Amino acid sequence: MSEPQRTPFVDSLLEAAAQARLPGSGIGWLDAARRENLEAFAAGGLPDTRMEAWKYTALRALGQRRFAPGDAQAATRSIDVSQFDLPGVDGPSLVFVNGVFRKDLSHVDQLPEGLSLQPLSQALLGDIEPLRFALSRHYREGGDVFARLNAALAGDGVVLRVAAGAQVKQAVRLLFIGAPAEGPLAWHVRHVIELGDGAELSLVEQHVSSGAQQDLGTQVADVVLRQGAKLRQVTLQKASEGSTLVRHDSVHLDADAHAELYVMELGGSLVRHDLHAVLAGDKSRLDTRGVFTLRGRQHIDTQMSIRHQALNTASESVWRGVADERSRGVFRGAIVVAEGADGSDASLSSKNLLLSGQAEIDTKPELEIYADEVKAAHGATVGQLDERSLFYLRSRGIPLAEARAMLTAAFCRAVFDGLADDGLREHINTQLMAHLPSA
Amino acid sequence: MNTTQPSTAHDDTKNAMTTETTERSDLSATTLRDNAEVAEALGRRYEAGFTTDIETEYLPAGLSEDIVRQLSALKNEPEWMTEWRLKAYRHWLTMPTPDWAKLNLSPIDYQSISYYAAPKSGPKSLDEVDPKLLETYDKLGVPLHERAKLAGVAVDAVFDSVSVGTTFRKELAEAGVIFCSMSEAIREHPELVQQYLGSVVPVGDNYFAALNSAVFSDGSFVFIPKGVRCPMELSTYFRINAINTGQFERTLIVCEDGAYVSYLEGCTAPMRDENQLHAAVVELVALEKAQIKYSTVQNWYPGDENGVGGIYNFVTKRGDCRGNDSKISWTQVETGSAITWKYPSCVLRGDRSVGEFYSVALTHHRQQADTGTKMIHIGKGTKSKIVSKGISAGRSSNSYRGLVKVEKGAEGARNYTQCDSLLIGKKCGAHTFPYMEVKNPTAIVEHEATTSKISDDQLFYCRSRGIGEEDAVSMIVDGFCKQVFRELPMEFAVEAKKLLEVSLEGAVG
Numbered sequence: 001m002s003e004p005q006r007t008p009f010v011d012s013l014l015e016a017a018a019q020a021r022l023p024g025s026g027i028g029w030l031d032a033a034r035r036e037n038l039e040a041f042a043a044g045g046l047p048d049t050r051m052e053a054w055k056y057t058a059l060r061a062l063g064q065r066r067f068a069p070g071d072a073q074a075a076t077r078s079i080d081v082s083q084f085d086l087p088g089v090d091g092p093s094l095v096f097v098n099g100v101f102r103k104d105l106s107h108v109d110q111l112p113e114g115l116s117l118q119p120l121s122q123a124l125l126g127d128i129e130p131l132r133f134a135l136s137r138h139y140r141e142g143g144d145v146f147a148r149l150n151a152a153l154a155g156d157g158v159v160l161r162v163a164a165g166a167q168v169k170q171a172v173r174l175l176f177i178g179a180p181a182e183g184p185l186a187w188h189v190r191h192v193i194e195l196g197d198g199a200e201l202s203l204v205e206q207h208v209s210s211g212a213q214q215d216l217g218t219q220v221a222d223v224v225l226r227q228g229a230k231l232r233q234v235t236l237q238k239a240s241e242g243s244t245l246v247r248h249d250s251v252h253l254d255a256d257a258h259a260e261l262y263v264m265e266l267g268g269s270l271v272r273h274d275l276h277a278v279l280a281g282d283k284s285r286l287d288t289r290g291v292f293t294l295r296g297r298q299h300i301d302t303q304m305s306i307r308h309q310a311l312n313t314a315s316e317s318v319w320r321g322v323a324d325e326r327s328r329g330v331f332r333g334a335i336v337v338a339e340g341a342d343g344s345d346a347s348l349s350s351k352n353l354l355l356s357g358q359a360e361i362d363t364k365p366e367l368e369i370y371a372d373e374v375k376a377a378h379g380a381t382v383g384q385l386d387e388r389s390l391f392y393l394r395s396r397g398i399p400l401a402e403a404r405a406m407l408t409a410a411f412c413r414a415v416f417d418g419l420a421d422d423g424l425r426e427h428i429n430t431q432l433m434a435h436l437p438s439a
Numbered sequence: 440m441n442t443t444q445p446s447t448a449h450d451d452t453k454n455a456m457t458t459e460t461t462e463r464s465d466l467s468a469t470t471l472r473d474n475a476e477v478a479e480a481l482g483r484r485y486e487a488g489f490t491t492d493i494e495t496e497y498l499p500a501g502l503s504e505d506i507v508r509q510l511s512a513l514k515n516e517p518e519w520m521t522e523w524r525l526k527a528y529r530h531w532l533t534m535p536t537p538d539w540a541k542l543n544l545s546p547i548d549y550q551s552i553s554y555y556a557a558p559k560s561g562p563k564s565l566d567e568v569d570p571k572l573l574e575t576y577d578k579l580g581v582p583l584h585e586r587a588k589l590a591g592v593a594v595d596a597v598f599d600s601v602s603v604g605t606t607f608r609k610e611l612a613e614a615g616v617i618f619c620s621m622s623e624a625i626r627e628h629p630e631l632v633q634q635y636l637g638s639v640v641p642v643g644d645n646y647f648a649a650l651n652s653a654v655f656s657d658g659s660f661v662f663i664p665k666g667v668r669c670p671m672e673l674s675t676y677f678r679i680n681a682i683n684t685g686q687f688e689r690t691l692i693v694c695e696d697g698a699y700v701s702y703l704e705g706c707t708a709p710m711r712d713e714n715q716l717h718a719a720v721v722e723l724v725a726l727e728k729a730q731i732k733y734s735t736v737q738n739w740y741p742g743d744e745n746g747v748g749g750i751y752n753f754v755t756k757r758g759d760c761r762g763n764d765s766k767i768s769w770t771q772v773e774t775g776s777a778i779t780w781k782y783p784s785c786v787l788r789g790d791r792s793v794g795e796f797y798s799v800a801l802t803h804h805r806q807q808a809d810t811g812t813k814m815i816h817i818g819k820g821t822k823s824k825i826v827s828k829g830i831s832a833g834r835s836s837n838s839y840r841g842l843v844k845v846e847k848g849a850e851g852a853r854n855y856t857q858c859d860s861l862l863i864g865k866k867c868g869a870h871t872f873p874y875m876e877v878k879n880p881t882a883i884v885e886h887e888a889t890t891s892k893i894s895d896d897q898l899f900y901c902r903s904r905g906i907g908e909e910d911a912v913s914m915i916v917d918g919f920c921k922q923v924f925r926e927l928p929m930e931f932a933v934e935a936k937k938l939l940e941v942s943l944e945g946a947v948g
Contacts, residue, residue, distance in 0.1 A: 052539070056876075339865070339866070340865075352877075354877055354879070354880040354882070355880055356880055357847065357878075357879065357880055359878075359880065360876070360877065360878045361875075361876075361877050362874070362875065362876045362877070363875045364872070364873060364874050364875065365871075365873060365886065365888070366870070366871060366872050366873075367860075367869075367870060367871040367888060367890055368868070368870045368871075369860065369862065369868060369869045369870065369890045370867075370868045371862075371865065372862040372863070372864060372865055372867075372892040373892065374862075374890065374891070374892075375890075375891065376889065376890040376891075377887075377888065377889040377890070378871070378886075378887075378888050379885075379886065379887045379888075380873070380875060380884075380885075380886040380887075381883070381884065381885045381886070382845075382875055382877040382882065382883070382884040383882070383883040383884070383885075384880055384881065384883070
């Protein structure tokens with residue numbers, strides 16, 4: 001590859017790094033990891049579309065933008081958090097404003113037994129050894145440019161642990177609020193989440209905004225499920241219309257662990273979500289359900305890879321995409337069955353609705369199979385609403401626009417049918433209806 | 440709920456999965472017993488692996504502008520052709536070797552290859568062809584000469600780099616069909632060649648196409664004039680014989696308005712320990728209402744069971760449906776080559792034009808295949824269908840890589856893709872990389888893929904009916920490929936089936 005150009009984007013972030021006073025600095029290994037990731041970020045710059053992982057997401061425009069290193073007032077901005085409340089989700093919560101932890105808005109006082117929940121900035125002051133493995137990671141893949149950036153600059157985030165055998169009844173909520181500041185700024189959060197043997201947790205990750213801003217947010221999460229652990233995570237992404245949000249989740253499952261991940265992507269102007277899961281233990285299971293609905297000039301890119309590397313593992317993924325107006329939806333779902341992962345059962349479905357002549361959908365389901373005792377299948381479609389169903393509804397006196405909205409919503413909401421929490425499911429459906437095109 | 444037409448895809452996929460995850464039952468016991476047989480079968484030799492000892496004229500190994508000029512001079516080519524080659528060569532020099540395919544190969548030394556090898560005797564007509572050469576084709580089962588008449592197939596045979604004989608000249612000429620070697624076409628139909636050559640696969644299209652454009656030695660040229668239905672199936676046999684040579688042939692088929700042709704291509708090579716390079720370019724042009732059916736049975740030497748030797752097969756095949764209502768159909772059976780890198784594509788430019796791709800790719804031992812297709816929908820109401828069957832055995836790797844692209848103007852475009860992979864053994868890999876890019880909201884694009892192994896139930900059923908294990912496997916594989924074999928002309932279907940059987944020997948257990 002040719003020498004990357006030093007873009008205003010890279011320059012502004014390197015300047016931010018130079019003046020950053022990050023929590024935890026002074027810890028030898030952490031400083032080294034931050035420095036090395038920063039060097040890799042500076043050397044690699046932003047990838048272009050010739051790189052496979054970024055084939056459908058051009059970063060040229062982003063490269064020309066500059067971001068302020070952070071929000072000095074983040075700790076004091078007054079924000080009404082109640083507007084983001086979710087029905088039935090009233091357990092412990094951590095709230096971050098522009099990437100900065102807000103104790104005043106969070107609820108961490110009475111944690112259920114077995115749950116440990118604290119912001120990274122605070123965790124770094126205590127026993128940091130358990131964090132070492134996750135935080136000293138190096139991102140060597142050329143496409144992991146934002147993970148490198150995050151590793152270099154993240155000073156806060158979530159450290160969550162559930163002790164072995166503990167079952168946390170109430171859903172834990174992580175709320176990330178983008179608040180308008182003086183100019184576009186960049187924030188970075190880093191999460192380390194671990195569920196001990198047989199632990200159970202329900203987690204809600206919420207990205208919202210309290211106004212219109214054009215920030216860059218990056219998030220890297222390492223999630224580990226020990227033997228027999230169960231995680232249900234619902235991610236609701238409704239960032240502000242002008243914002244850029246890049247999330248990089250790694251999920252590791254030991255034997256008999258089960259993760260259910262629900263993702264709803266509604267907001268943001270440029271959104272990228274990398275989800276890498278490894279089914280490392282026998283009989284582990286992963287279910288992913290996701291919906292992205294786009295309008296305006298939104299660009300949402302989901303890159304999912306699921307690696308089966310133990311016996312009798314299973315994964316099932318159902319994703320739906322809707323692209324309207326001038327938006328572009330990108331989905332890649334790769335399933336890898338490693339040598340020896342006999343008895344794996346993997347399926348993936350990616351169905352997409354293209355509603356406008358200016359919109360585009362690019363989908364790429366992949367299978368990479370190295371074992372023979374497996375079931376693996378994927379299906380992908382790009383199409384439009386069924387004329388006959390539309391006709392049926394209209395013949396019952398429902399106007400065209402409404403009929404289209406009904407069918408589009410039905411297309412999406414099926415994904416969340418399996419979500420056990422009724423209140424949350426209804427909330428998601430309402431949000432979907434509100435976001436979907438009505439004409 | 441049925442909100443989109445393709446909405447049943449996922450459910451169907453699930454049902455279509457054939458593998459059972461039951462434990463391996465009596466297989467291992469049988470395997471032990473059959474070990475001796477298997478060992479013998481493993482040693483089975485590549486049947487087309489002989490060499491023919493005839494005098495051959497070479498160009499010295501290496502590639503430079505001088506070599507390109509010499510090659511062009513040897514072939515008495517006009518100035519424009521030489522310039523065309525040089526342009527390609529200069530462009531090739533600026534290109535990096537592609538590395539995106541899922542292939543593991545050692546770098547190719549382009550300077551150690553001789554870019555031209557021709558049987559010295561220089562045949563003028565089929566009767567003058569070296570009898571030894573004819574013998575070779577006999578061994579290969581090519582219906583050249585009398586046998587051609589029986590089979591009713593017109594054959595153009597390319598031996599190393601030079602076209603050695605074209606049968607059925609007269610009959611074809613009466614119909615107005617031009618079927619000759621590329622060198623001849625350059626001499627005798629320069630206006631047609633100039634008009635169409637490189638118009639589908641431009642000189643700088645990709646690394647191997649550029650190389651081919653610079654050094655291609657021969658190939659077939661087919662021209663079917665307006666309204667003519669080619670009276671017989673046309674066919675080319677390619678053979679690499681000489682050592683340290685590469686074969687670079689170029690095929691150009693043009694079908695004018697309303698014309699039809701069915702074209703067959705077959706290939707073999709002797710067994711050698713070095714890897715030999717084959718980089719061909721095939722261009723198809725279909726004008727209004729024209730139809731081209733292109734079938735390939737590729738059986739280049741695959742290398743031995745340890746992956747030594749074998750042909751590197753880097754082929755660019757592309758069809759251009761230029762006219763409205765035209766149709767191009769690719770059918771391929773790929774069993775040979777150490778490495779296959781090949782993506783027969785259709786550019787669906789004309790309104791209501793149709794592209795089809797049917798493929799069986801089988802890899803065994805250490806073969807690697809990265810093959811698939813591209814369907815580019817540009818015209819209104821264009822349709823494409825892709826059926827790909829991959830079979831991996833031994834330690835091989837078999838990938839399907841495809842692109843379905845619907846451009847903004849392709850109102851009502853429709854695509855259906857199905858790719859199934861079958862795994863035989865624990866050390867092989869089967870991969871699917873389909874790209875779908877859709878820019879038109881009236882298009883419907885569907886893709887389905889499954890990966891499975893031969894189910895123990897199926898095997899057990901056959902075995903309980905007294906069918907031996909290998910026969911049972913080849914029966915099941917045959918059934919798996921049926922959808923594609925159906926598309927092949929009859930003689931080819933028989934050959935393809937036989938080829939699969941031979942290639943799969945020793946794969947079970």
